[in-house]
Amino acid sequence: MSQHYRAISWNPQKRRYDLVMAAGLVSYLALFVGVSAFANPNATIETLLIRAFGTVALLLLHVVLVIGPLCRLQPRFLPLLYNRRHLGVTTFVMGLAHGGFALFQFHALGDANPLVSLLISNRRFDSLANFPFQPLGFIALVILFLMAATSHDFWLKQLSPRAWKRLHMSVYAAYALLIAHVALGVLQAETNPLLAGALATGLAAVLIVHLLAAQREHALDIERREASIESGFVEVCRLGEIPEKRARVVSLNGERIAVFKHDGKLSALSNVCQHQNGPLGEGRIIDGCITCPWHGYQYVPETGASPPPFNERVTTYRVKLVDGVVYVNPEPVAQA
Amino acid sequence: MIQPLRKTHRLIFIALAVLLPLLFIAALAVRKPMPVNQPFPAQLLKTK
Numbered sequence: 001m002s003q004h005y006r007a008i009s010w011n012p013q014k015r016r017y018d019l020v021m022a023a024g025l026v027s028y029l030a031l032f033v034g035v036s037a038f039a040n041p042n043a044t045i046e047t048l049l050i051r052a053f054g055t056v057a058l059l060l061l062h063v064v065l066v067i068g069p070l071c072r073l074q075p076r077f078l079p080l081l082y083n084r085r086h087l088g089v090t091t092f093v094m095g096l097a098h099g100g101f102a103l104f105q106f107h108a109l110g111d112a113n114p115l116v117s118l119l120i121s122n123r124r125f126d127s128l129a130n131f132p133f134q135p136l137g138f139i140a141l142v143i144l145f146l147m148a149a150t151s152h153d154f155w156l157k158q159l160s161p162r163a164w165k166r167l168h169m170s171v172y173a174a175y176a177l178l179i180a181h182v183a184l185g186v187l188q189a190e191t192n193p194l195l196a197g198a199l200a201t202g203l204a205a206v207l208i209v210h211l212l213a214a215q216r217e218h219a220l221d222i223e224r225r226e227a228s229i230e231s232g233f234v235e236v237c238r239l240g241e242i243p244e245k246r247a248r249v250v251s252l253n254g255e256r257i258a259v260f261k262h263d264g265k266l267s268a269l270s271n272v273c274q275h276q277n278g279p280l281g282e283g284r285i286i287d288g289c290i291t292c293p294w295h296g297y298q299y300v301p302e303t304g305a306s307p308p309p310f311n312e313r314v315t316t317y318r319v320k321l322v323d324g325v326v327y328v329n330p331e332p333v334a335q336a
Numbered sequence: 337m338i339q340p341l342r343k344t345h346r347l348i349f350i351a352l353a354v355l356l357p358l359l360f361i362a363a364l365a366v367r368k369p370m371p372v373n374q375p376f377p378a379q380l381l382k383t384k
Contacts, residue, residue: 166341169345172349175352176356179360180359188363188366189370200360203357207352207356211349214342217346251339256339272338
């Protein structure tokens with residue numbers, strides 16, 4: 001990572017990812033506008049574009065939101081996570097196009113400033129059916145802008161991964177606002193059950209995968225282990241339970257520790273990657289280095305340091321093997 | 337280090353799992369039937 005701004009470095013994986021995304025977007029927009037124009041010949045092109053950009057932004061946001069927990073539940077989805085930030089920025093751009101066309105169509109032709117008109121033209125806060133849903137979408141768009149603007153690694157380093165992640169958790173507020181925006185907006189006028197069904201399906205998918213993943217993580221966090229009084233070492237597992245060049249993750253004193261087995265050796269390190277706090281223990285050892293499953297950041301198992309020229313470092317712990325049982329001392333040897 | 341974030345995330349989703357379905361159902365429940373144009377009276381369509 002760099003504290004100086006560096007443009008995005010492209011690689012074949014990123015190019016493939018973005019190509020698939022762009023092809024999907026163009027196909028969706030063309031199909032949506034084409035089918036809608038055929039089914040509703042009286043609709044204006046502005047209306048069709050507002051709906052096309054709005055639906056694709058909402059669809060993309062659902063995809064962005066389910067990728068994380070899906071990867072926690074099933075590692076085969078990890079390739080989707082690799083370039084998720086581009087999906088997030090695209091979601092914002094699609095939302096901006098939706099908002100821009102809507103602002104022009106509904107608020108730009110009067111004598112008031114369009115943004116002022118958007119915020120004050122409807123004040124029916126006392127009525128759910130007539131609730132001012134447009135400002136909800138506007139606030140969500142502002143949140144998505146903040147996230148898109150700070151999505152680069154430069155901001156990740158400036159803000160620290162922890163603060164950056166906290167900031168980016170505001171996507172859940174944006175999601176809640178957008179569900180309200182759609183349910184109190186277009187769903188009040190459009191009674192086709194397909195629309196309500198699609199939104200309900202998306203909402204259920206997001207909630208279920210997040211709750212399942214959170215439950216699984218919580219179960220690992222509350223797992224209790226008794227420390228050996230004499231030495232401070234804690235029993236972790238049997239040696240045979242750790243696959244070669246992979247790790248077993250345990251929670252000790254509120255910290256997750258990944259115990260790797262490699263070339264007849266054991267190494268215990270913090271499970272938290274210094275890049276985006278990815279789960280190192282779900283990665284594997286490639287070319288002698290622990291490789292984060294999220295974006296490929298690497299660490300030497302014995303020292304926790306990234307190989308030169310990089311200078312990241314993760315916390316390491318003492319580990320010992322007694323009668324085929326692996327023990328870890330939860331006191332850090334070298335802090336990150 | 338990131339256990340507090342995981343806890344926050346879990347609490348957020350427990351709250352969202354309650355609030356968003358409630359909001360969705362309430363929004364559907366308050367929908368009003370959209371006014372439908374009546375057919376134009378036939379006698380008015382007659383031209384001389």
